[in-house]
Amino acid sequence: MNTLIILGSSSPYRAATLDALALPYTQISPEVDEARQAGETPLAMAKRLAEMKARHVAQAHPGALVIGCDQTGECGGALLTKPGRPDAARQMLTQSSGRAAVFYSALCLCQTEAEGATRCSLDVVETNIVFRTLRAEQIEHYVARDTPLDVAGAFKAESLGIALFEKISSDDPTALIGLPMITLVTRLAEFGVDVLGLQVSTDGQ
Numbered sequence: 001m002n003t004l005i006i007l008g009s010s011s012p013y014r015a016a017t018l019d020a021l022a023l024p025y026t027q028i029s030p031e032v033d034e035a036r037q038a039g040e041t042p043l044a045m046a047k048r049l050a051e052m053k054a055r056h057v058a059q060a061h062p063g064a065l066v067i068g069c070d071q072t073g074e075c076g077g078a079l080l081t082k083p084g085r086p087d088a089a090r091q092m093l094t095q096s097s098g099r100a101a102v103f104y105s106a107l108c109l110c111q112t113e114a115e116g117a118t119r120c121s122l123d124v125v126e127t128n129i130v131f132r133t134l135r136a137e138q139i140e141h142y143v144a145r146d147t148p149l150d151v152a153g154a155f156k157a158e159s160l161g162i163a164l165f166e167k168i169s170s171d172d173p174t175a176l177i178g179l180p181m182i183t184l185v186t187r188l189a190e191f192g193v194d195v196l197g198l199q200v201s202t203d204g205q
Helices: 012-021 042-060 086-096 136-146 160-164 181-190
Strands: 005-008 065-075 078-080 100-112 118-131 165-170
Touching: 005 012, 005 042, 012 181, 042 065, 042 078, 042 100, 042 118, 078 086, 086 136, 100 181, 118 181, 136 160, 160 165
Parallel strands: 005 065
Antiparallel strands: 065 078, 065 100, 100 118, 118 165
C-alpha cells in the first residue's frame, strides 16, 4: 500500500481504535475552530466539523488519504460535548442520569487527487444509549476513576464508562468511541485501501 493515511485528529482514543486495523498511518491535529455555530444542531455540527478537519489536513498534504472525525451527543435537547473540567463532567452525567441520549459519530475521508480536486466521503453513525439512574457518589467515583474530560458526553465507553449505561444500540459498536470502524473499512476500500490485504482498484473494477 503506497497511500499515505493520515488520522486528522489529536484524540488518543481514535488512534487506539485505528491501531486495530494494523495500517501504517500518521496522526496530525487539524487545528480548527470547533465552536458551535448559531442554531446548529448536534448532527449538523458533527458533520461540519468532521469534513472541515479532513479537508483542512488534506489541503496541506496533497495525495494523502485523510480521516476526519467528530462526535456530538444530545440528551433532552442539550448538546453533549467534551466537559473539559471534573465539575462539568459531573454536571453532564447528573443531567444525563436515567435518560436516553443519541450520539452522532461523523466520519469524513478526503484525498486531493492528481488534477487538484478533492474527493470526499461523509458518513454519520448514530448510537442510541440509555443511561442508568446514577447516584451522586457513583458519578463522583466514575469521574475520579476514568477522568472523562476530553470525550463527548463525559464518559469513556471503552473502559469503566460502559457501567453507566442500561442499553446501547448502534449499527457499529465502535462508533461510540468516536471512530466508526465498520464504515471506515468500507470507505477505505472505496479509496483503494483494503485492510484485509486485497488489491482494490479505485474505479471499483
